[in-house]
Amino acid sequence: MRVSLAAFFLWLGSLMAAPAQVLDFAELPDWDADNHLEAFETFLKTCDMLDQPDWAPICKLAATVDPNPTAARDFFELLFRPVLLGHPPALFTGYYEPVLQGSPVRTARFQWPIYRRPPELRDGMTWYDRATIESGILRGRGLEIAWLDDPVDVFFLHIQGSGRIQMPDGTMLRVGYAGRNGHAYRSIGSVLVARGALSQHNLSAQSIAAWVRANPQAGAQVLNQNPSYIFFRKLGLTDDQGPIGAMGRSITAMRSVAVDPAFVPLGTPVWIEKSGADPLNRLMIAQDTGGAIKGAQRADIFFGSGHAAGLAAGTVKDGGRLVMLLPIDRAFALAPDE
Incomplete structure (x- = not known):
């Protein structure tokens, strides 16, 4: 996926009703304390995919920057301006890559499939x-990628969009998003609260998850409210690589x-300013949807991969503020009165 000029103009059209304000870096809490090199290295993973005229020279220059925290911070401060778009408070949630148990064939234990598109x-x-x-409309078509031992795990794998499935022989299968059925997502949490x-x-x-497992019959009906x-596809990733995001590249935990x-x-x-029990001020890169x-x-x-990442991600529902870092000309074009 390459971020094209057509996508850029669609983006401009969507902003007409969203107020924008250009900020100073001094207005970003804890900006000085962040690890800008981590953010810069994550930015480099997808920078070459930005082909708009104002991004191309920035990404060309990025390839020449010394890999150290000071140079990374100078890079962002020299070439970007913070832009607040829309009306805070923001809503921040978390997601992760689950590690699950599965089988390449259906067994007495592993009975719930994930399907290819x-x-x-x-x-x-x-x-x-x-x-x-x-x-059961897909049964018998050979579309099963793997079988899991818990229908709740299957459901939450759909929400996360990617996962690692450990097979009985110890091998690890990586799967990622391959498509969807076109229906809008509906939160089953809201259904249970209602x-x-x-x-x-x-x-x-x-x-x-605990409620659905404790009430399997009613829980299955609730899951179907979404x-x-x-649908998934097999991914050829190494253990140290993150799952594939919407830009077609591996994403990075907490960046x-x-x-x-x-x-x-x-x-x-x-720039993320997340409030709540575990406040977070950190530079991240928009690489997924x-x-x-x-x-x-x-x-x-x-939040990353595995059980601990899932525990951390699953409790996040916090306010705060999201600030984009945009190329200077684009930033002031959005807020011409600044």
């Missing part, structure tokens, strides 16, 4: 919803973030 499913098509697919099964106060990925369904590309162009550095990530002040932080 059916060949007749085209981008933009609205296809069968989750309940219909779960009823039914009084969970309170807003204790709502988390962990509490949702009509969106995700990559999913955004709404209608407001935040993919590949853009973004998500079905529930909508709006200028909405972002999903990638």
